[in-house]
Amino acid sequence: MDQPATPNSFRTGPDEQGMFGIFGGRFVAETLMPLILDLERHWNEVKNDPDFRAELTDLSTHYAGRPSKLYFAEGLTKHLGGAKVYFKREDLNHTGSHKINNCLGQILLAKRMGKKRIIAETGAGQHGVASATVAARFGYPCVVYMGATDVARQSPNVFRMKLLGAEVRPVTAGHGTLKDAMNEALRDWVTNVDDTYYLIGTAAGPHPYPELVRDFQSVIGTEARAQILEREGRLPDTIIAAVGGGSNAIGLFHPFLDDKDVRIIGIEAGGRGLDGIEHCASMNAGSPGVLHGNRTYLLQNADGQIMDGHSISAGLDYPGVGPEHSWLRDTGRVEYVPILDDEALEAFKLTTRVEGIIPALESAHAIAHAVQIVPAMDKDQIVIVNLSGRGDKDVHTVASMLGMEI
């Protein structure tokens, strides 16, 4: 079963100030501070409250479909001819990815706080859809901030959000992408202090968001750990997940951090290569700075201007990363490796053909790394890949990459 954190554990952070070593914290305007402190107080109240946990478990089970399966990917294993590959099937969740885990946790927290208006930011629209979904379920109005560029290129998700009753507000500041949408959501929050809850989409932002998002996503790793022990009678040799802001990855990794024999690998978007600017590998090619209220690795130019980055997969092109990953990188506990657009696309096609599973392009990055390392591993070794989401949303992108029209 899941292990408690021990002294010298990798599972004890963040500290009282919200720091993971030199990363994290809350670098926010003074006007935002009372809201953050109020959120922290309520979070500390509910995080070990059995009633809160019971309500979350009930929704996770009957609404989202948890526990998600741990699937032995026999076709891929045979194809690669090395270690056994397992997929943690977050793609089978309601709304098609791990994002619902976090949204259910946070909407229950909002309810506890008596907040009745939900705001969220979204890039590709996946978190916007998951937020609009839980807001519909609880009958709360929901405003989703989305960069104007993203609104134009993600119209099916914009339509989904509207069907679910959310208002989508296009943000034209900056380049009209995710980081601009996040800034706008933070601005909305300070101007609507009384009734509004900011439902953040990944394990980033000011403390306590990285901690609470990790907590809600850790159900992935807690389940996977128990499932592999049940199935194989031992822990995996390697676990792999894709890192955008880092929520599905920290969710899988956290329960394994103190299992020192388990190798842990996070995959960043290598885009078209790390030598140019067309990637989103903040930990492999960025430097520490402050973005969205926390100190972390990010993509910035010599003047400290945040850069936009690029990935074939919209969910991976966040120019920062959750602060806990920055800390895990510097401590050496977790390795972070870039995967290129083309490698992810190959893994997408391979998985579709040999498993009959169309993975999200984000998840295909994690699979692509398994494709690289599994053949050289022994047949009795075990690799778990987090299948963070399903790829239905990506078929248009893939078609155009392949030069086809749908």
Ligand SMILES: *Cc1c(COP(=O)(O)O)cnc(C)c1O
């Ligand atoms: C949003 C998303 C990601 C990236 O976000 P994280 O916070 O890094 O998990 C990865 N996979 C899928 C399917 C997503 O929708």
